[in-house]
Amino acid sequence: MDSTPAADERTSAAIAHWAPRFVSNGIPLHDFTVTTASVHEWSQWCARWVERGRVHEELGDQALTDGHTRSAGEHLRRAALCYHFGAFLFVEHTDEMFAAHAQAVAAYNRALPHLDPPGRRIEIPYQGSHLVGVLRVPDVPAPPPVVVMVAGLDSTKEEMGAYEEHLHQRGLATLAFDGPGQGEAQRHLPMRPDFEVPVGAVVDHLATLPEVAQRVGIYGVSLGGHYVVRATAFEPRIAACASISGSYRVADNWEGRPPMTRAAYRVRAHLASDEATARFVERLDLSGVAGRATAPLYVVAGTADRLTPHTAGIRIADEAAGPTVLDVVEGGNHVVNNMPYRYRPQVADWMNHRLRS
Incomplete structure (x- = not known):
């Protein structure tokens, strides 16, 4: 028997309706599935996506260290998207929302010179x-x-x-x-x-x-x-x-x-x-x-x-x-x-x- 708690109403609605947007705009389906599965209360939404963003930002850091700048741009842009979607509609928790947005901007700025076109x-x-x-x-x-x-x-x-x-x-x-x-x-x-x-x-x-x-x-x-x-x-x-x-x-x-x-x-x-x-x-x-x-x-x-x-x-x-x-x-x-x-x-x-x- 699955003992995983059910997501609350807001989280359930987000999961039900947002997958096409997230995936079509650059979030891997695996990331959407795994990240949203870890959210049981809406108050957890932003933090879980920030955690996922850090995974991609660390991959970007490693790619830069290794001299793989194109890969770094891809990883960092994906990190920015995760941070952005953490802040998405999180308007009842503005401090957390603004912090996640700032991380999205910073990661995207790091990605910019490595994108095609830059x-x-x-x-x-x-x-x-x-x-x-x-x-x-x-x-x-x-x-x-x-x-x-x-x-x-x-x-x-x-x-x-x-x-x-x-x-x-x-x-x-x-x-x-x-x-x-x-x-x-x-x-x-x-x-x-x-x-x-x-x-x-x-x-x-x-x-x-x-x-x-x-x-x-x-x-x-x-x-x-x-x-x-x-x-x-x-x-x-x-x-x-x-x-x-x-x-x-x-x-x-x-x-x-x-x-x-x-x-x-x-x-x-x-x-x-x-x-x-x-x-x-x-x-x-x-x-x-x-x-x-x-x-x-x-x-x-x-x-x-x-x-x-x-x-x-x-x-x-x-x-x-x-x-x-x-x-x-x-x-x-x-x-x-x-x-x-x-x-x-x-x-x-x-x-x-x-x-x-």
Whole structure:
């Protein structure tokens, strides 16, 4: 008879729903299975993933000692992902969450020079402060177009590598950055609905970088998929936009979202109450905005998405003013992480074509 205690409700929900995201973005299935099996109470979640991250960081250390820099980059990036997923939605334990996030940033920074293509950490001037991004430019004969990568509610630039690799393979550069309420900006800059403002600062900075061409695409997942449509509507320098599982209006299914997700909105927006948070998300609304997006748009939605109904993607595509591709994936979950092969290469092909047209 198995005497292993059953996981609590939050942990059970995480294990049931998050495997496709973790695995498709770089966590080995074995690590997901073993690590989550050791978590019986949600309060243990972050610590267990930090322990797993240390396994990969030690492998990275050994690879560096042995002079195997490519392997070191892979191990250290995987360590960063483990630390990141330890902090993921751990908003009721902010000290532990912030510490795990800092470990993710540190491990990823160590990985950057050993990745292919290598990454460079940059600071983007922003309203008296700065935003942090990672620029990765493939080894190509001429400065390539660049795609700005926008993460979701509780994601960060450290998680975007699995999307970026398809773009790099096609000779495109990427700039993944933490916007207000995300990653390295989460403690001092609250999230904001008018995401065209930070995106404008990013595009301004890109114009100063000689290693990339002044031809800019944007690619967002989850809440980032909402942000990028709005940014494209108001930022004319964006030449192509990919929106993956972006909400049309976040408030439409607010009460149906998991409690941890609603709590993350409260913390990321620097708000004190659930009532204030519910009022805030009313502003995350593309009504009257999507129709202003004239740049080419690629929209992906999954029919089994429990966070963002696929009808939101259909509505965005229907209202967009420019040429639009709508890809509704039958059985696709949130961000279609259960079938990434159904859209990640296709979006990269489309983005490459649009930015070089």
